[in-house]
Amino acid sequence: MKAISLNLAHVHYVAVDEKTYFLKRHSHSTQLLPTECPHRGGPLHMGDVTQDGQSVICPWHDNAYKLCNLEKKSLPTVRVRNVISTVVGENNRCVPLLKLSRHVELSQ
Numbered sequence: 001m002k003a004i005s006l007n008l009a010h011v012h013y014v015a016v017d018e019k020t021y022f023l024k025r026h027s028h029s030t031q032l033l034p035t036e037c038p039h040r041g042g043p044l045h046m047g048d049v050t051q052d053g054q055s056v057i058c059p060w061h062d063n064a065y066k067l068c069n070l071e072k073k074s075l076p077t078v079r080v081r082n083v084i085s086t087v088v089g090e091n092n093r094c095v096p097l098l099k100l101s102r103h104v105e106l107s108q
């Protein structure tokens, strides 16, 4: 495993191999949640949060997903002030991203 530290002012997304994660800030935590909707791969990072703040609504088919369920597929994180740290596998390629384009280029 290797630890990755990300400055929250400069990163909104992270690509780990072919998967991408977006930063979701709550009042009490910050998480790296998968951008891919479990239904058919819609862009969860573009979804609205429900009024109670407990779910994200996928923009493709309007299904709501509880954040506590999405957390199960999130990257483990620890936040200290403006830096969030996560761990990925030793052989995983991890790329911090400010924007998410349709095709993430991992070969840098």
Ligand code: FES
Residues within 6 Å of the ligand: 037, 038, 039, 040, 041, 042, 043, 058, 059, 060, 061, 062, 063
């Ligand atoms: S792809 Fe997200 S609800 Fe269908």
